[in-house]
Amino acid sequence: MSTQSRSAPLPGPLSGLFAPARVQATVIQIATVAMFLLACLTVDNYATASNIASILYAASTVGIAAVGLASVTISGNLFALSLGSTAAFASIIYIQLSGLGVIGALLGSLALGVVFGLIQGIVVGLLRCNAIITTIAASSLIAGLATAFSGGRTVLATGGPSWLGNGAILPGIPWQAVIFLVVVVVAELLLQRSRTGWELRLRGTNPAAAELAGLRTRRVVVLSYVLAGAGAAMAGALIAAQSGTGNMRVGADLDFSAIAAMLVGGVAISGGRGRIIDVAAGTLFLAVLTNILLVNNFAYEVQLMIKGLAVLVAVTAGALLSRKKR
């Protein structure tokens, strides 16, 4: 298919899929589906409800954090490194508030993420401070606050698991995956169809030009950090709901997993390029890949190495394919 697209432009709506800016995202989407179908055919008991659910649990938490992170990246501020500690604090808050019911606890954790995101957004967007270092500092401060708040201990939920933790809307489709889907759809519409999203993407393409053109660049930068904080907090709450525990280890590798998922999906680290559905595709790609390695009994270190290679191969392929077309 790729050779065809190189020799002659595809007709109609397909031509856009292989445009230089879109080719990596398209390839990853096709690869994800192909990989999943291949595994269904070759691995015994692969397409069972419980295995699909386990892929979706892994994808939902990382994916929601990656969607929030992507708004920071697309708006031109590279990435945030405070997602892991935000998720950890949110997991502790979720468990502490579990007496209020699932919705109350979820809203409480989200509020925490929004506040932390807002503060970082103000420091980066309004005070114009270095984006990366601000989030490293925030990560340290949030981890300190969370450790002080929890006394460094693991907090345990009372009572049985909730529908959010292990409930499924259909066999194989957990509620957490439904939430992931809703987050993706809402964020995709926000970024692609709203004035705010349009300003956010233009801020990432060319910050100076966006400002000169009178776009509300400061507002969208602050908003992007609020979304990142909310996404990380939601991921932490979902992990807490699954495991019934909240502690500082929740989200330990969330930062780099989310960055990897986003980059594999075809979001450009330099900003401006990429869509929220690409983030979802990248997340699913890595989740399916990890799951295939897991069911084939590959050791943890092999999974890590293949994940690293997948990032390199996806990025290399994306760079080469988009260059050939130029």
Next chain:
Amino acid sequence: MFRQFADNPLMLLRWLLLIAMGLIFTLANSYFLAPGNLYSLGESFSLLGLVALGLALTMLVGEFDLSGGAMVAVSGLIMLKLGESNAFVGLAAALAFGAGVGALNGLLTLRLQVSSLVTTLGVMILLSGFAVWLEGGQGVSFSNYDLTDAFNASWLSVLSPRSVITIALFAAVGVALAITRLGRDIIAAGSHRKAATMSGANVASAVLSAFIASGLFAALAGALLAITLGRASSTFGANLLLQAASAAILGGIALSGGVGRPFGVAIGVLVLCVLNNGLGLIGASSPVVMLLNGAVLLVAVLVDGAPGQWLRRSRAAH
């Protein structure tokens, strides 16, 4: 001197922090200035300093090497695994591996023309998997006790072999950046890539050298750590990358490239080492340590950002 401080408030902040912390910790615990503590300060300076120096070089050339922390773990394991019978073989293998991975980072970044944040992230994940694989489920220990003892020697009762090597490397890199062609190319490539290319600077070799140096220094840090401790683990180097980035930026290195010098980085590293060493001495709890680390970075970032610029502008108006 004073005009320099006024132009660069971050430099003033670094010195103020260092002096204030030195005074506070000395008053709080007289052991702070004892030779034994200065020795251990030098040890932590060596570990963080080498990683930060390499990272700072990649930042100077306008790139960013995320793989330094994972390299520390891998090179320590290579050092001990291959250096069991002959330590030179282990050290050479660890350093060659570091330089090789650095070259890979540099070539990927140059050839693909994608951000080095992306290529080095892939390499970082790859290396952390490799470290767990090398470790094989248990920590690796070193039976060459003579070498470990030699590296735990103290000179003038405060200097360790590691800290001397690190200080010498900082000085060498500082001089090389100032007087060699390659050094000027690195700074030029980081300041304005296109202008540097047009004016005849060898940008490709500058970028490649910065990445090789970064891999090499991180590998050296890991190998020296493994020799000194007599053991290695895949968990060494966790958090080191973020600390190194903090130290580099606190030291005046700009993420946009071209700005900052190794001497500033050394002070940035020293600020973080003194903070953590002093807090450990006075028995601060872990939340306090995390909060203060975050607070120091936040102050640095604010002084460097718009609030610092407003201060400077309002003073200039007087």
